[in-house]
Amino acid sequence: MQTLKGQIVEQLNLQHIKPEDIGDDQPLFIEGLGLDSIDALELIVLLQQKYGIKLANPSEGPTVFKTVRSIAEYITAHKAA
């Protein structure tokens, strides 16, 4: 999960935030890290470029990108598949 946090910080250019500052279950959008819809697109690109995973159903986005843990679980499930 630490690697994924580093990738998120780099992809979203989260200045002044270190990977270790992001909690595993901290909400990423709105009240958490304050990410927005463009960040969501960046996360979709990250999944595809780094893990070869294409988010087939856009309606899954809010669930998949809720926290770092939920993203990690989605990656684990879909890499294995």
Added chain:
Amino acid sequence: MKPLYINGASCISPQPTFGTEFPFEIKEYHGSRLACVEPDYTPYIDPKLSRRMGRLLKYGTTAGLQALRDTGVQVPDAISTGTGFGLLDDSGKFLKNVIEAAEGVVSPTAFIQSTHNTVSSNIALAVGCHAHNNTFAHKGFSFESALTDAQMLATENESIRNILVGAYDEVTDYSCQIMQRLGLIKTSEESNLDLLKHASKGTIAGEGATFFVLSPDRGAKIYARYRGNKLLYKPASGAVLSSAIQGFLAGHGGGVSDVAVLSGLSGDQRRDTLLQEVNTGLFEGNTILGYKHLCGEYMTSTAFAMWLGAMILHSRVVPAAAVLSGTPSCPQHILICNSYKNDYALILLSVA
């Protein structure tokens, strides 16, 4: 068309022109590229938003917002801007990403920011301006087109009182390399302050963002009056250019002897011929000032020239480093006389 008062101004350039007193301390460079002196952006842009912004978007937005603050206008009645290449660095990043991803999925941020009108849109979003918002990308006529747009708006619509007008451009590593390969930019390491002292091939690349708040009304703080501009494409000779200048000045009730000239000499002997001819012929005896050795050459450098001219008229101080010939006395009128390749532009400013 109505003359407009310059009630607010802001300039981010390779010189320390932002947040400093005029005349600013001249900055010397050695090399062929002048980069903007970037200010602290945090008083203008939320760090959460700036993380996604390229350099030009940050300094362009900041210059625009500061011009509004300078005037005390929170939301302008219109925004009109000019840019030669727009957000060049983001365009380059986007294209590089497309190649690296083999035309697959790429990051959207650079693409979103790569359009020419990103700066004016970003300013509108920042201040909540839903009014007229135009960006002109007409090479060496880009800024002048924005000025004309503003003047037409103020002339035709009585409800428009404050117009944010500006221009912005950036030079990138890649664009500088290309211009050097084409022989447009020098490869030597000479001082920018020596650029106009001797003619040679090529010039120095520059960049900047300059904004003004123009209004038909006198504001609390007036820098100068913008009278009008005239564009000439590829004048056939110095005589044709001289004749056009005389006609332009006469059209504004003035003559050649009344003005100090802010000349757009670039130091490139292949491009400066007509301007030199005018300076030594029509304007023999006038005070000639230069500005491209201070900001470098770029398509919207006349915005920097207009800022410099307005500051001179307002402060009654002529920076010694800008004087090319004649006595540096305080003028009542300044004529900006620029060329960018075949695009020749005249802009007339007067004391307020």
